[in-house]
Amino acid sequence: MTAVTIPQMPMIPKSLGLNVVAIDIDPDTLDIKSHETIPWSPETKVLVFSHVFGSRVDLTSLHSLCKSRGVLLVSDEAECYSPHSQPLLPCDVTLRSHGLIKNYTAISGATAHINDPRLLLKFRAVHGTWRVSSSSSYRLKILKSSLLIILSNPTVYGLVLKFLSLLSLSHDSLITSLLRGFPGPTFLSRIKQRPCPQIVSSVLRLSLVYTNFESPSKRKINSVYLNSLLPSKSLLGTKVSEHNHWLHPYIPPSKSELVSKGLKYNFDITGGATQLVCIDSECVEAERFMKGVVYLPVSEEMGKEEIGRLAEVCKGKGRKGGYEVGKVFWGAAAVGVTVVWVRWGVLRSLVTSIVVNLWMLIKIGAVLFGGLTYYVGRISRRNYERKGKSKLLKHLKTGAKVTPELRIQEPESPQEENIILTGATGFIGRVMLHTLLQHSTQLNIKNVYVVLRSKKDKVASQRGAELLTSSIYSGLSTSIVTILQGDVSLPNLGLKSRPSTKITKVIHLAASVSFTQPLKDAYACNTRSTLNVVELCKSLEAKLCHFSTAFIHNDAKVYKQDLGKGWDAKAVQKSIETDCHYASKLLKSYPNTYSFSKHLTEKLLSLPGTSPKIPPLIIRPSIVGPSILHPTPNFSGSKGTTVTAGSAYYLSSLGSSVWHLPPNKASVVPVDLLVYYSLNKLFFENAEGTFNACFEKGVEGFEWEGFLEVNSEIGCLGGKDRGRVVLQEEVLCRTFSEEGGNDVEYYHDLYPVFLYNLRLTYLKLTNASKQTLDRFKKVRNFVDLPMLFMPFTKREFEFETDFKYSIEGEMYMVNCARAGSKFVGFNDEYKNVNVTDSRWSDLFWCLTMPVGNFWIRLVGFALVKILRMTTANVTVDVESFSDYARSASPDSKLILCPTHRSLFDFMIVSFITFSLPELKIYNPFIIADNQFSKLPLIGTICKGSGAIFIERGKGSKGVERAVKQVMCQRPVEVFIEGTRSRDRRFLKPKTGFLRAMLEVGGERDYDMLPINISYERTPEQETMASEMNVGQKKGLGIGGLVSWGWNVLSGKVKLGRVHVTAGSVVNMSKKSNLNHVAKQVQQQQMTGVRVSGYHVKALQQSLGIDEEVIKTSLEDLKVPFWEGDCKLKAPQSKNERWTLSLAVAHAVAPHVKSQEWADWLCSSRLPPPRNTSESVDAFVQAWERAFERAEHAVETAIEKLVKVGFEVDGLKVEHVLGYVEDRVGRPIEEEAVKIVLARQKRESRRVAQEQEPNAGEALAKSGAPIPTGQEEAFGAWGFADSKFVLDGKTVTLHSDRYSLGHRRLPKLVDFLEKEMKTKIDLARSVYPLPERVRVTPSRLPPAIKEGLMALFGVECVKTEDVERVRHGTGHCLSDVLKIRTNEVKRAPDVVVYVTSQDTVVELVKFAKSQRLCLIPFGGGTNVTEALQCPSYDVEPRCIVSVDMRRMNKIIWVNKEDGVAKIEAGATGRTIQEELAQMGLTMGHQPDSYEFSTLGGWVATRASGMLKNKYGNIEDIVREVVVVDGSGEIMWQHHKEEDQGKSFGRGSFGMPELKDLVIGSEGNLCIVTSCVVRVRKVPEKTEFSSVVFNDFGAGLGFMRAVQSSGLKPASIRMMDNAQFKLGQVFKGSEGGSGLKKVVQGAALWWKGIETSSMVAVTLKFEGSAIEVDAQQKAVSAATKDWGGLAGGGENGKAGYELTFAIAYLRDFALSFGLLAESFETFVNYSKLNVMVECVKQRVREAHVERGVCGEALVSARVTQLYEDGACVYFYYIMDSSGLKDGNRTFSEIEEIARGTILENGGNLSHHHGVGKHRAKFVKERVGGSVVDVMRGVKKEIDGDNVFGVRNGVFE
């Protein structure tokens, strides 16, 4: 070791037991003086050369010297800090740092470059076993380094120096001690740590960055310049060719003096900054200069002058300057502080006041807002509860009803009628004219003369023309109408000429219905004009029909028809025409001048002088309201009646209406009733006298207060914020006071007008739309109407009348309100109420809605935002809910039954009930799947908003519990289809939950409200379409939701329109037929389905027919069409188009001829209509064509499959779909496969029954069926219906069995090519499956065959080649290759399927007597060539393969003791399934468990993945029952009857039978059954995963978990290559962009590099306590070893990947990629080294043999023990170009096995040896042990009946 280095350096070799010898160095060259001076010894192992003070010494000659002596040369270049790009000096190991020691190395330390590959391998292996330093140490380093970088700034540094000198502290020692950290005693343990991942990654980054650093040339120049100024004697390294001084070494006369002088002159001259020391005082030169050296600060920034000053200081002179920064700084700091201090006062108060005030404002605002919403919310709720059922909703759809029917009765002998009509432009006048025209023929009316005056520049004819062109007269003949210019206020009505025809009747309607008119004006309009009309009638001798008012009396209790005597009319008339004195007095007891003038008129008409000749008819209506039926429903004229106007006022000014109306019955009469009544009186009855045309006691059900409520509801449905309506109703509205009742002026100005103007101003200021302003202005004249109306509303009236009509008051109230809304221009449409309209404040809105708890409000708030962002609008057909409002019974429980097409459905229905309280449906309980409850936060929100979770598959208990919870008043939401329809078809309804409700609910009745939610696009549409491709549903996950949320925010989610509509209520009770009920509900839902252009487009693309045809047929099929949102992205794929097209499946279904397809389209379809249109036929035929095409494509695919050897019975949907070429679209194809397969199976059964009536019998004899071989693939691993398929470059596992099935893997080929550095030729088929199996023919003598058949039955004896070959092979590469290349040299001559222990005994005895060799066959899954037959020269006897798989029963189970006896031929799958039914598990789960058998496990000494919990097979098996070579049953110390005795551990002075049999590989006996340990199915199963930066850290973690004593049932670690493969297996759905970003960020934060990271997957099983404890232990170890948790989903995926890998190997074979796995056990101390060595050695062997590309070798640690672990290797080789790829592969595999053994690994951990590794056994176990075993064999099987010859039994 060179003498100058850091003091701790010698400790390292010393700790390894090496001696340290220091070598002196030359102060000029800083190199070893002469190589001769090196004290070499034979034991010299390493030479450590330190390049000090930034020097870089050439080591070329020293390196060759070391090499020649076998000494390792370590070059410590840490201080050279030269850019990375500089070539390394020649040496074996280089230590380097990247950047200035002071700063960057503080973060990362240094790196070691190991040039020798073998050394590197060993180093890595050792290094890998060290513990990882904690990430907190990294953070500390970051902090320190940041401080140092700040400190490097001269100003700051100057300040620190000054500060330290003020405190009389030595900056030198303080800073030095802080800078470098090589602590004393803990030094060794500290460096024997691996840096935590963050450090590793920062070193990597730094080394890359540092490569780009420019060489600090300026500093070099400065350094050279300084050298020139100083005496050369006092300088070090003057002869070094290359140096990089960052601190200039200099030897002054006095070290301490120069340091303090430096400080004085502001130079940071230090003595120990580098911490270099001379390690041995014997080295004179080094000792000398190290004692006196100081370091002069030379930086890039220094100019020549500065350097000169430094040199002067060194020479003992010195002048101040340069780093006077300290001083300057102090001065500047003082000034700065003063300035800031002075200013800060102002600034501070300003900032403080802003912050404080803002905060205060926020707080006040929050309190006010909170208080306001609380207050409004409470009132809103109170109102909601008080009001009961919504009147509006109830009557939205009802057609108006009047009894008796409205009709004009014909007079017996109708005379010719010519009528004069006044007031025809008024409200009643228009209806009167309409009715006259309508019934003109009936009434024999020849002419109607309408008297009109000129008005606003329009003459009568113009006004008349306008009148007659109004829409109500369209369709009526107006030819009998003549417009007469006139004026009722004038004598003779101002008529220029009278009509030429004889006038028979005059109907006088002209009046002024103003309640504020001065008396004189009212007299003129109402009385004088009537007197003029009377005069005219007199002269024409016509009958007068005069319209008065029912409120003609002053304060009577009952308003009689007879006026009574009362006052003197003539006197009153006189008074009005003069001073009004008398009249005014009388007026006071009348409500207004209108009723007074009408009273006066009537009185005058009864007086002799003023009465008409013909007794007149006087009709007295009460308040005239809009029509019910005629001329149109809700007709209210052009100006609005008083009722309409009031309603309009209230509606348009919901924010400023000011009057409460009292709860009195309204005396209103519909205009059409009035007119019909009057005309019947006039024409039919020819009545004379006075008649009250109104209801006797007002309208039943029509109350003024209720009328206002209906108006508010209309307003809210029209988009008014309910909160605001409530607020203004509460705060602003006044109840009328009797006192102020008539003081119109006072109220008018003070209150309503003021508020009206205020609101108008607000609307103007807030830029309200023109429509709103117009609407508002239109009601200006009505602001005080409610007040003027007060005399008619403040009390209830009673009239004497013969009015016989009756109407439903509530309904009429809704009519009036709707007329009002129409009048004011509101959209009177309740079919499309938009619930996402923008509001003043969504927050206020959601907080003030009447119903809903905190969560519901929160969800409401979030939803309104989300819906606005994602949808064009969400509309509700409020009208469709009116059936429910009418028919639902208050005692029944309401069940909302929405369609289920999206996860949105859950929210949409609740949202609607929340945002439309007018529906009067309380927020429902939602029955949801339990998986929602597991989503963090979402679960809580769902629960809070009323979700009740049921766990599927947990039987009826869960449902019952849920039902009990929902049995309160709140409605419940149930999806009748149970699950979400994934293609919009209506699914078969499910009745389970309904049944449970009926059972729990007793005698209760239920109202089921069908709801349809139509989406243009569902949020899941694309996912569903892609799920169809891969054939599996994605689970719910928070990740998916988060990324969906992100897409919403970024505006990527566009759903178009959403529409909700309800159907008619379906009743359900205990007596109901549930299937019928469910069907009815579904049919109601169907009526609500709507489609848009978007769907039509999809239909057009799917069916290939014209859009117009589709539209017309949809119309004919009664599927409502929507306008839709034109901005939607067109459907992308066929699947997606079908999911859209199937929205109309229910409408098409009844017309489709094929029953199967019709059922599929819609199982609860309606019967087909009798007549259809042409377009419907064309439409349906297009559907049928698609079905036929799909069926045809499927039939062709099945044919193909049958041709290659499949049987129709074994085919699965996925399988067939993989072969379909003519693609129609997944949903249709899938069904086509089912239909065709079912059809073909039916057909083949029928044929079979006809041909072999007794076919079933032979099988019936035995328990299990003979394995047909069809389930299992031949020549490849796994099930026949599961295999990888290539499509372009995308690989897909076609399988329904695995979660990975159907996932597209577009990157797999690229991954292999990249990792193996090869190009895979996807077109070539190197090892295809053989078209025909060829093997040496069976040599079984016919007699023996017959003997076997006689003994075991024909069906149990097989000699077909396929059977023989399969039974002579297992699943190792050589087996599979042999099958594929038809190179199986010898196969068993016959296969016998044994069915019981007795048949085994019989077979063995038969074999013994006939000299046959028996080879037991389990599942044939071994990977050791164990089933390969010995060659004829070794084994001349015929070979019988004994297939055990029909012996697959569980014989008995003793649950109490946890033991079971199981037949040896049972496969893992069977055992697992059957035990699970009893709630038990054996817990043995090798990756082959689907096919391998219990006997096979015993024979091979297998180990399963859950070994940590359940143990290996030897731990699980308690006893074995075997049949030996002479056919004897051996069962140690038990008989079958001993079932009650103990089966467990015993000590018998000898090994137990099972110990001999476990691992015997078919050499000794046949295992017929085993007693095994069984346990209860674990209470809890969880998965987890963790990633680590590298293999060593992962292993450290695994060991930590092992030593915690809390290891999970399974813990496996995949190395980096396997981890990457796992990522590739995530396929195209490998997580959303956001998820990847988050994952990337987490890895970055943890410093985990993807290029080295490894993944550990974990499976926890056991009780909740056990699992929790294990999870805690795992978390602690994760933290300790710098891991990052990867979640349960990844953990699960990791385990599932194992199953796919087995398929992958055989798939890759087709392209010439040979692969195999081999495993071993190794102690921990050797594990890392062994893994590295095997990998390295395989790679080398690969290269040595010239194999194409690179070897892909990866390792996985699978089973853990206290002392070591099981390691699996996977090796893949590209065989292209090789003559004999298989041989090369075997050679390399053997080399790998050798390397394993060399490095301390075992021959095998659990696969065994078979013939594959037989040659290694003897050496591993020792000859004598082998001899003992052979002796045992002789005893058990003396005749070698079991001559399989595995392992040592050659």
Ligand SMILES: Cc1cc2nc3c(=O)[nH]c(=O)nc-3n(C[C@H](O)[C@H](O)[C@H](O)COP(=O)(O)OP(=O)(O)OC[C@H]3O[C@@H](n4cnc5c(N)ncnc54)[C@H](O)[C@@H]3O)c2cc1C
């Ligand atoms: C994809 C895959 C994954 C695997 N994963 C695992 C794993 O996780 N753990 C593991 O331990 N192994 C694993 N293996 C290896 C293999 O599955 C095991 O060795 C298994 O125990 C073999 O059982 P088997 O029933 O298929 O026996 P076979 O392959 O049929 O026979 C194996 C040997 O046992 C003898 N034998 C079979 N049955 C009896 C009997 N009743 N009496 C006497 N001798 C008998 C046979 O003669 C033969 O010598 C895997 C293999 C594959 C292909």
